[in-house]
Amino acid sequence: MLASWLQKKLETDEHRLCDIERQMTEEPGTEWQALSKEYGKLLSPVEKFRRWREATEKIHELQEMNSDPELAELAREECEQTATERNILEKELRRLFTSDNDNDERNCFLEIRAAVGGNESCLFAGDLFRMYSRYAESRSWRMEIVSQTAGEAGGRKEIISRIIGHGAYGVLRRESGAHRVQRVPETESQGRVHTSVVTVAVMAEAGADDNLNIVSSDLRVETFRSSGAGGQHVNTTDSAVRITHLPTGTVVECQDDRSQHKNRERAMGVLHARIGEQKRRERHEKEASERRSLVGKGERSDRIRTYNFPQGRLTDHRIGLTLYKLPTIMEGEIDEVLDALTDFEYGEMCDD
Numbered sequence: 164m165l166a167s168w169l170q171k172k173l174e175t176d177e178h179r180l181c182d183i184e185r186q187m188t189e190e191p192g193t194e195w196q197a198l199s200k201e202y203g204k205l206l207s208p209v210e211k212f213r214r215w216r217e218a219t220e221k222i223h224e225l226q227e228m229n230s231d232p233e234l235a236e237l238a239r240e241e242c243e244q245t246a247t248e249r250n251i252l253e254k255e256l257r258r259l260f261t262s263d264n265d266n267d268e269r270n271c272f273l274e275i276r277a278a279v280g281g282n283e284s285c286l287f288a289g290d291l292f293r294m295y296s297r298y299a300e301s302r303s304w305r306m307e308i309v310s311q312t313a314g315e316a317g318g319r320k321e322i323i324s325r326i327i328g329h330g331a332y333g334v335l336r337r338e339s340g341a342h343r344v345q346r347v348p349e350t351e352s353q354g355r356v357h358t359s360v361v362t363v364a365v366m367a368e369a370g371a372d373d374n375l376n377i378v379s380s381d382l383r384v385e386t387f388r389s390s391g392a393g394g395q396h397v398n399t400t401d402s403a404v405r406i407t408h409l410p411t412g413t414v415v416e417c418q419d420d421r422s423q424h425k426n427r428e429r430a431m432g433v434l435h436a437r438i439g440e441q442k443r444r445e446r447h448e449k450e451a452s453e454r455r456s457l458v459g460k461g462e463r464s465d466r467i468r469t470y471n472f473p474q475g476r477l478t479d480h481r482i483g484l485t486l487y488k489l490p491t492i493m494e495g496e497i498d499e500v501l502d503a504l505t506d507f508e509y510g511e512m513c514d515d
Contacts (some may be wrong), residue, residue, distance in 0.1 A: 166486045166509075167258050169260055173212040179207045201295065208259050225385055252501065257509045258333070258400055265368040266443070267333025272436045277314065285314025287470075288361045290493060292322050295335075297495025304328030309429045310417045315393035316350075323433060325368070337353040337377065338502045339365045339467075348470035350416070356473060360466075361481045367436035367443075383407040384433025386423060406430045413437050482507040 165173075187195065214412045222245050228238035275292050278286035299306050304326050313323040326335070342361045385405040403418030404426040415437070417430035422490055469478045475489045475499070485502050486492065492500070 165256060169256065172260070173208065176205050177209045177212065180209050196353040208256065211256055211259075215249055215252040215256065218245050218252065221245050222249065250291075254505075258285070258505050260509070267336070268330055270325065270327045271332035271365050271369040272309070272323060272325055272333060272368060272433055273335065273338075274321070274323045274363070275319065276362045276364075278360040278362050279318065280344075282314060282318075282350070283344075283348045283357055284359040284361055285316065285320050286318035286348075287342075287359055288320070288322065289314070289318030291342060291361055291363065292319060292324070294340075294495050294497065295326075298497050299326055299328065299331075301330075301495060302328055302334075304331055306428065307414050307429075308419055310419050325429075325432065332365065332473075334501060335365045335388055337501070338363050338419045338507075339468070341466045342471045343466055344472070345469065364440075367433065367438040368435040371438045374490065376505060377408065377435065381409050382425070383409060387418075404430050408433055408434060408438065411438060413441075479504070 180202065182196050187198055187202070194370045209290070222242055225238045225242040225245065228234045231238075234425060269481060273295060275288050275295075280287075296306055305328065307325045307327065309323040309325055312320040313372075314320050340363060342363055343358060344361065345356055345358050348357050351357065384408070387403050387405065402421055402423045403416065404423060405414065405416045406427070407414045415430045415434045417426040417433070420426050420429070467479065467481055469476075469480065470489060470493075471478070472489065474487070476485060476487050477489050477492055479483045482503060484500065486499065488496075
């Protein structure tokens with residue numbers, strides 16, 4: 164069931180939506196643009212809440228039919244189907260209200276970096292990228308590689324990608340942190356389990372209304388020859404771009420495209436996302452009433468999860484979740500993990 168505070172909030176939003184509809188119809192000159200924006204923001208959750216309320220009422224009606232032997236079996240089957248539909252709506256509403264304001268609806272940048280563990284860390288970074296790629300594909304999201312550096316023995320030392328899909332940041336934002344892997348490397352002749360670490364950062368794509376105020380005089384832009392794949396063109400043309408934001412010391416490189424212009428455009432996108440994420444983190448740290456974040460303080464050193472291959476086990480340390488289905492998870496089936504994180508954060512909000 165939805166928490167009482169969330170039901171009250173949705174009821175308030177429903178009244179506000181009706182009020183906006185009346186104003187836009189009867190008072191067309193009253194700040195129409197602002198009202199339209201607010202209307203669009205409220206419409207989806209209110210419609211889901213109305214469907215949830217209708218399903219709840221229907222379940223109560225069907226339960227009252229159980230006393231009639233001729234209708235009991237039919238009522239039970241319809242009640243189960245309606246309850247399933249209501250559970251899906253509850254999950255969607257919980258996700259909407261454990262959000263990071265308007266950022267959850269945005270595209271995002273996904274940065275995966277090998278940390279502790281040498282070649283094995285690089286290999287696992289590649290495995291994680293494959294896992295997220297398959298998950299994105301299952302959601303019909305599009306992924307664009309912004310920059311990548313291959314590991315000496317395979318995998319990736321670093322890979323930055325842009326995930327394009329409505330709500331991508333909201334779904335994946337809790338993945339930021341250190342992901343630990345325990346497994347026997349292919350090069351290990353004695354069968355010993357090694358422990359390696361890969362860091363993941365998920366950042367919302369910057370929007371036009373973020374007011375980041377990045378001016379050209381604060382940027383140092385350098386071009387150089389790409390060290391990646393690309394043939395003769397790469398070796399003779401300064402197509403790679405490195406941009407440094409001088410006030411913060413933030414550095415972004417992009418060399419994955421043959422076009423210097425496209426590399427610069429992609430690098431600027433990552434730069435805006437990093438600075439935007441930094442500002443959000445600083446703002447959250449200043450707000451004493453901010454609820455504790457599931458991803459810690461956003462530090463890359465926070466260990467959030469362990470992937471134990473010998474046991475086929477995934478453990479999320481933030482919520483004490485353990486699943487013995489690692490092979491399917493590594494194929495991109497991570498909804499169960501993401502839903503558990505959402506439910507945990509929702510529970511914390513209910514306890515506040």
